[in-house]
Amino acid sequence: MNTGVAIAGIQFKNPVTTASGTFGSGMEFCxxxxxxxLGAVTTKGIASxxxxxxxxxxxxxxYGGMLNAIGLQNPGVDVFIRRDIPFLRKYDTKIIVNVxxxxxDDYCETVQRLSDTDVDMLEINISCPNVKEGGISFGxxxxxxxxxxxxxxxxxxxxxxxxxxxxxxxxxSIAKAAEAGGADAVSLINTLTGTRIDIYKRKFLLANIxxxxxxxxxxPVALRMVYQAAKAVSIPVIxxxxxxxxxxxxxxxxxxxxxxxxxxxxxxxxxxxxxxxEGIECFMEDQGxxxxxxxxxxxxxx
Numbered sequence: 001m002n003t004g005v006a007i008a009g010i011q012f013k014n015p016v017t018t019a020s021g022t023f024g025s026g027m028e029f030c031x032x033x034x035x036x037x038l039g040a041v042t043t044k045g046i047a048s049x050x051x052x053x054x055x056x057x058x059x060x061x062x063y064g065g066m067l068n069a070i071g072l073q074n075p076g077v078d079v080f081i082r083r084d085i086p087f088l089r090k091y092d093t094k095i096i097v098n099v100x101x102x103x104x105d106d107y108c109e110t111v112q113r114l115s116d117t118d119v120d121m122l123e124i125n126i127s128c129p130n131v132k133e134g135g136i137s138f139g140x141x142x143x144x145x146x147x148x149x150x151x152x153x154x155x156x157x158x159x160x161x162x163x164x165x166x167x168x169x170x171x172x173s174i175a176k177a178a179e180a181g182g183a184d185a186v187s188l189i190n191t192l193t194g195t196r197i198d199i200y201k202r203k204f205l206l207a208n209i210x211x212x213x214x215x216x217x218x219x220p221v222a223l224r225m226v227y228q229a230a231k232a233v234s235i236p237v238i239x240x241x242x243x244x245x246x247x248x249x250x251x252x253x254x255x256x257x258x259x260x261x262x263x264x265x266x267x268x269x270x271x272x273x274x275x276x277x278e279g280i281e282c283f284m285e286d287q288g289x290x291x292x293x294x295x296x297x298x299x300x301x302x
Contacts, residue, residue: 001284002291005039005258007236008159008184010120012039012094014241015253016277019263020045020069020098020123020163023273025084026091032270041262043084045100045125048109050076055212060196060205061174065215065242066264067194069208072100085117089225094120096161096215104148114161115157116217120160124149127165127190138228139165142177149181154281159184161238161290164229166218167193171225173300179233185269187238188229189222216242217265230256230297244272246279256297 003014018026024258025043026035035041053073060067071192074253080097083256092230097119111122126139126148139145149162162178166189178186191212196205216240222241228239239257243249249260265272280292289295 001281001289002293003281005292005296006239007161007258008121009144010094010159012259013092014039014277014280015257015263015274016280017042017094017096017259018266018273019261020125021068021072022263022266025080025088027084027087027267029270033274034091035088035169037274038093039259039277040094040096040120041088041091043080043088043122044074045072045098046074046080046110047072047100048077048079048106048113050074050079051100055205055207055302057205058211060269062194062196062213062215062217064217065213066267067196067206067211067213068191069176069206069211071208074100077110081113081117085119089118092167094234096121098123098125098163100125104151107148109150111152111156111160117154119158121184122152122156123161123163123187123297124191125151125163127163127167127188139163139174140168144175145177146181148206149178153182160177161185163189163190164188165190165193166225166241167222172228175229175233175237179235183235185236185238185258186233187230187240189218189241192218192221197289212269214242216244216248219244219248220243223251226252226257227255227299243276244268244275246283249276249280250283250295253292253295254297254299256299258296 054071219242
């Protein structure tokens with residue numbers, strides 16, 4: 001039974017990775033799961049310099065999910081190269097580094113710093129709704145997406161994944177723009193913009209007012225967008241958004257995702273990603289499926 005998939009020539013042992021910002025670089029999880037079971041670890045967003053993130057409070061629970069306004073807090077690329085890459089290389093898994101920036105120069109500086117390191121792919125975050133500059137502003141304009149993708153591709157040694165925002169009118173135009181700019185893959189969806197109010201204090205729960213909504217509540221939206229993007233482009237799609245179990249993951253794969261990323265589920269159950277891998281394997285065995293690639297994009301109309 002083959003659970004392996006390939007993206008841009010990179011071979012993954014299975015189609016499950018972690019969603020950026022929900023798993024760190026795996027250091028907090030290695031006591032709970034064997035990181036070598038994962039197809040890849042996708043790291044927290046890394047910038048050219050340390051970012052402090054947004055003021056607190058930065059987290060709020062919601063029905064079927066959570067809001068976060070962390071603001072991409074991270075120690076910067078130098079610390080990441082010195083500390084996190086050697087840690088991850090102790091495990092038999094691929095490394096996907098999420099890259100963040102406030103300007104095109106920021107992105108390129110970090111990408112160039114990573115060019116000589118032992119990481120497998122770069123995921124370019126152009127879709128975070130929690131930063132004042134960069135982030136989502138790049139990801140909402142197809143022309144900007146194409147230009148930024150082209151510029152990053154020109155300075156990257158590793159294959160690049162463009163992480164797309166759902167906070168757009170037409171996800172297919174954004175996916176096509178990333179493909180036109182030379183992206184090797186796209187990943188989606190990042191969080192939906194939302195907010196909460198404390199009615200007794202008459203104040204917003206988040207200091208940033210708005211945050212990114214994630215968790216099972218967003219899965220139907222994410223699944224629809226992954227299906228649309230997979231139909232619109234010829235490059236691989238990495239699907240995410242509310243995946244809590246193997247059945248959720250298989251829906252995304254059948255909708256056209258080559259890989260899936262597990263996010264908010266990690267906060268509830270540190271073993272979620274490994275349990276999803278095991279669930280996919282059980283499904284394949286039960287259904288007599290020899291190759292996971294048979295399932296990619298196999299969904300049909302009722």
